[in-house]
Amino acid sequence: NAGVTQTPKFQVLKTGQSMTLQCAQDMNHEYMSWYRQDPGMGLRLIHYSVGAGITDQGEVPNGYNVSRSTTEDFPLRLLSAAPSQTSVYFCASRTGTGLNTGELFFGEGSRLTVL
Amino acid sequence: AQRVTQPEKLLSVFKGAPVELKCNYSYSGSPELFWYVQYSRQRLQLLLRHISRESIKGFTADLNKGETSFHLKKPFAQEEDSARYYCAPTNPDRGFKTIFGAGTRLFVKA
Numbered sequence: 521n522a523g524v525t526q527t528p529k530f531q532v533l534k535t536g537q538s539m540t541l542q543c544a545q546d547m548n549h550e551y552m553s554w555y556r557q558d559p560g561m562g563l564r565l566i567h568y569s570v571g572a573g574i575t576d577q578g579e580v581p582n583g584y585n586v587s588r589s590t591t592e593d594f595p596l597r598l599l600s601a602a603p604s605q606t607s608v609y610f611c612a613s614r615t616g617t618g619l620n621t622g623e624l625f626f627g628e629g630s631r632l633t634v635l
Numbered sequence: 636a637q638r639v640t641q642p643e644k645l646l647s648v649f650k651g652a653p654v655e656l657k658c659n660y661s662y663s664g665s666p667e668l669f670w671y672v673q674y675s676r677q678r679l680q681l682l683l684r685h686i687s688r689e690s691i692k693g694f695t696a697d698l699n700k701g702e703t704s705f706h707l708k709k710p711f712a713q714e715e716d717s718a719r720y721y722c723a724p725t726n727p728d729r730g731f732k733t734i735f736g737a738g739t740r741l742f743v744k745a
Contacts, residue, residue, distance in 0.1 A: 553732070560644065562721060562737035563679075570731075578732065610679065612733075621667060621731050623681040624723075 522546050526611050526627035533601045533634045541596040541630050543611030551614045551621070552594040553578070554586065556607040557629070563610065569594055601634045608632075637662050641722055641736035648712050649744050656707040656739045658722030666724035668705045669733070670696055673719045682707075682720070692716070712743045 527542045545552065553568035555578075565578030569588040583605060585597040594613075598605060609630045615622040638661040648654050660666065668685040683691045685698050685705065696707045705722060722736040 551731070555735070560737065562641075563735035565732060565734060568732050576732075579734065612679075616731075621725055623669065623684065624671070624679075624733060626679040628678055 524611055524613055524625050524627040526609075526630050528630060529628065530631050531633070533598075533632065535602060535634060537601050538597070538599050539601065539632075540598075541609055541611075541632070543594045543596065543627060544592050545594075545611075545613040545625070546592065547613065547615070547625065548591060549613035549615050549625070550591070551616065552588065553612050553624075554584070554594070554596045555610045555612065556580065556605075557610060558607050566596065566609075598632075601632075603634045606632060606634045637724075637726055637734050639722055639724060639734055639736035641720075641739050643739045644737065645740045645742065647742045647744060650714055651711050654709050654712045654716070654741065654743075656720050656722075656741065658705045658707065658736055660703050660705065660722070660724045662703070662724055662726060665700075666726055667731075668696070668698060669723040669725065670694070670705075670707050671721045671723055671735070673721070673738075675718070679721070712741075714743045714745060717741055717743045 524545045554566040555563040564580045567586040569575045611627040612624040614624045640659045670682040672682040673679045694709045719738050721738045725733045
């Protein structure tokens, strides 16, 4: 059971380039989300999804796009990378979107550097 | 607005000493409350959740609705407890999104 898989683990971009961080989960979780982790800022929610075809903004959505065409996949797109997007990105999923929601399961993280 | 406050960025204690990691939240309604832990070179993982009322690795967390706090406690810290800890309320609105605090880095000295 792979759990939550993120690719790539490391990426270096130049300002203005675009890229997609991939996230896949094999646990049939309804809820998926993306966070960025920065020193002193903790984890900040970028976007989240409560099911296929449904996405919503988190705390820091600007500069990022998401889509959820399947239950398993939740890619995060940077359309025009900026140095401020240098961070470690985590994908997380869980079962349930209502009361008594389950725990979040995290990917290993993707370290992105924008020059 | 939803807000989670973990006032200590770094907490350093000696092995065997009690430890308390503070968490205060500002939410409407009654959020479900979690603590997550990130050990060095490992994925973030659940430490405990309020609804289960479990004690995990000797840690407990008490919900104080009046103070809107969910502090994490352990009576005798161990070196292997050194990690980063995140308080994470889950908001009972559309989607039940989870917002994390800034985290507290716990360092347990021998």
